[in-house]
Amino acid sequence: MRLFLDALCSQITDEKALSTAEMLGNAMTAGERLLNALLDISTLDAGTVTPDPQPVALDELLAQLVEEFRPQSEEKGLRLRARLCPGTVETDPVLFGRVMRNLLTNAIRYTRHGGLLLAMRRRGDRWRVDVWDTGFGIPEEQLTAIFDEFHQLQNPNRDPTRGLGLGLAIVRRLAELLGLQVEVRSRIGRGTVFSVSLEATAPPAEPAPGPAAALPAAAAPPLTGMTVLAVDDEAMVLTGLQMILESWGCTVAAAGDMREVFAVLDGLPDPPSVILTDLRLPGKVSGFDVIDRVRRLYNREIPAVVLSGETAQSALLEGQRRGCSFLHKPLHPGDLRQVLERLREGEENLPSPAPEEGAREAGG
Incomplete structure (x- = not known):
């Protein structure tokens, strides 16, 4: 469907038809998100995902996420700040990145005014990563239920543009797989903070200097003639x-x-x-x-x-x-x-x- 839609869009010149095609694309994107989330949960429940733990520069990984999510937060008029310091952990960078992306997506989705803070701090032999928001908060009796599938607050009409209620369910499964501690604290009308705790490790030894990398090409190579x-x-x-x-x-x-x-x-x-x-x-x-x-x-x-x-x-x-x-x-x-x-x-x-x-x- 996506292949046909992209091919169709390349043939359309009428603005009204392009607008209709764009709405079709948005509807397909919503379906893709649901399908991908269900596949993620199914794969995690099947036990076929094996973590690949390795030394990870936590501050660098989180800094990349800040830059990735800054456009989304600015689009909603929110300020995304980071408070990072050098630190190393041993974890699967891809799976841990999924945990943090879901938490940041959740924070942006349920925050209408104010901003977000991504912070890391040392607590003994562990690093704690906090995602703060100034959203409407979570009632105390809901703090456990929010990690269940399809559980959503402030979305009684099940509007798919406001999330699917699967992001935190995936976070829970990934945290169990990676051996992470996830906590949540919230105050109604003031905001919420999700905290992820990881064991600290020593940074890896500096690699020997290698040959200088070639500069990237000025433009992506064309496919004509392939x-x-x-x-x-x-x-x-x-x-x-x-x-x-x-x-x-x-x-x-x-x-x-x-x-x-x-x-x-x-x-x-x-x-x-x-x-x-x-x-x-x-x-x-x-x-x-x-x-x-x-x-x-x-x-x-x-x-x-x-x-x-x-x-x-x-x-x-x-x-x-x-x-x-x-x-x-x-x-x-x-x-x-x-x-x-x-x-x-x-x-x-x-x-x-x-x-x-x-x-x-x-x-x-």
């Missing part, structure tokens, strides 16, 4: 992929199964620039099989992107072993474009390979 082998057994998804890729200037070779893969490749003068494939294909064939066969066909490591709705660790490991990028469904076109631009940029920075005799096999 040939994409797109493989998906769902006709509507494949059509959506083809439409959006062609709107970006790509040449698309579209296939629904392994037989069609070799048929479309026979019509290409050169190897595809990238393989974009769904993980689950008809029969016992997987996207990894497509990647392996096409790479053998051209005797080169063609970059590959795997689309999947799965979160199983085994699939991720299989993709990593082949050097694949992963994009999870529901697929957002912006994420796909970023990955393709990154692959194009890497391709342009590589030296051109020397032609090999008989590099391409016959048949398929």
Whole structure:
């Protein structure tokens, strides 16, 4: 749906029609948020998420979150302040970042006037991170219930633009997974503070200086001329992929199964620039099989992107072993474009390979 919508928007010039398309996009975004939140809770309850604890510069992580959420707070007329100091903890930076993002999102959503404060302070052998707001407060008898699914205050009509009531339920599950202590204190009409406590650790040793990093390119590389082998057994998804890729200037070779893969490749003068494939294909064939066969066909490591709705660790490991990028469904076109631009940029920075005799096999 998102692929078709983006392709449609690129074809619309009438302002009224664009406004309607924008409202459709907003409705889809609300549905995506609900779906993603339910998937998060389902995954956490299934016990398939394993934390990857590592030394984390807590002040740097929180400073990045402040800059990430500053536009949202300013849009509501709120002031977002930070009180940080150097400190290191050992935690999973991705999962802990999710905890803090949900707390900051919650604070901004339920604060109408005043501002927010993100602060960290040392308490013995632990760091405590506080998220303060000047919202309407939480009744004492509700301080435990707010962590239940779909529990919301001040939203009797279940307006989805005011949240889903799942953010704090995810915080509770992530905190249990990471071994964090989460506390909440509130005063009606004055505001609320959520506190997360983590064990302090020593900062990691300074790494040896390496070569200077190259400066970023002035602009994102264009996709015009990139040939994409797109493989998906769902006709509507494949059509959506083809439409959006062609709107970006790509040449698309579209296939629904392994037989069609070799048929479309026979019509290409050169190897595809990238393989974009769904993980689950008809029969016992997987996207990894497509990647392996096409790479053998051209005797080169063609970059590959795997689309999947799965979160199983085994699939991720299989993709990593082949050097694949992963994009999870529901697929957002912006994420796909970023990955393709990154692959194009890497391709342009590589030296051109020397032609090999008989590099391409016959048949398929």
